[in-house]
Amino acid sequence: MSRLNTPSLDDAPAGARGILDTFDAQFGFVPNMFKTIASNPTVLDAVVTLQGTMSRVLDAKTRHTIALAVSEANGCGYCLAIHTYVSSELGGMSSEDIHLARAGSSVDPKRAAVARFAQQVVESRGRVSDADLAAVRGAGYTDPQILAIVTVAVQALLTNFLNNVNQTDIDIPSAGSIGMPG
Template sequence: MSTFNVPRKEEVNSTNQAIFDSLEEALGFVPNLYATYAHSNNALQNYLNFANAKTSLKAKEKEVVNLAVSQVNNCIYCLSAHTAIGKMNGFTEDQILELRAGKASFDNRLDALARLARNITENRGATDNDVLNNFFEAGWTKENLIDTIVLVGDKTISNYVHSTTKVPVDFPVAKPLEAVEA
């Protein structure tokens, strides 16, 4: 059981209260994981600035990375959130399960991205040369590589926050990956 409460708006500083208002307006609610960042007076704003920074990756491509990284890091919160976001970005349930396994048989370019994100995460940045070469052969650039590494770091932060705090998942819980071979 979690020893971390999910702070309510009246329990956080004025900066975080304003962010809660913005999140409620944009999403209809404040996700528990974001609220948990608000235990710090600065972390929520810092994280959102980082997560929402400009990147060469499109929204759908970011979800490929988010799903692969969250699976390697075994973060049920992020898997659940990014399953929902992945569906909003046009992925099917089967495609999402495949992306979580670090592959995409339905799209060669996304396959190279998923394999790279998984490999970077599993190997803590010591990327396999074959995986990296496949990424470039699929048409990705050095800019895309750096942006992917930054996104792996972004997602790993949230994975670790949830793994440590274990705040309740407030998205439909992601299905187990058991049916998909990596």
């Protein structure tokens, strides 16, 4: 059960309604995470603005891979469920690739390197080794792209932390455990 107040759509603050309507139009429902965050329209705006800005860096499958790898490393069941759903239904990722992303890999060697690197960013709290940087560079990522990878990872961590604090009720198909493909 969620530990923070999750207002109904009718009770959401006026400053959040437009954003919530956008999610409803996109998904056919408003995910509980966004309903909860809507209780503070400024935080909702910050999260949505960051997500919108970061949607312009890297390709969608790489961003989804990072989100899945980070959410697995950080143990966020809600984010794993929503990123699995979005990666599959909107992102065109196969069940195998989603499963591999959660394990820090991918069917694509370049995305496998980014998944491993993103998990290292989380597990080392950003104190990645020279070898970690060399591996992601060796996969073809430039320093500006590495900055984008870290920022996408931090974006995922932000929602991981919000959902882990809240223990947000999962209102989308559960991602299952790492031992079983999504």
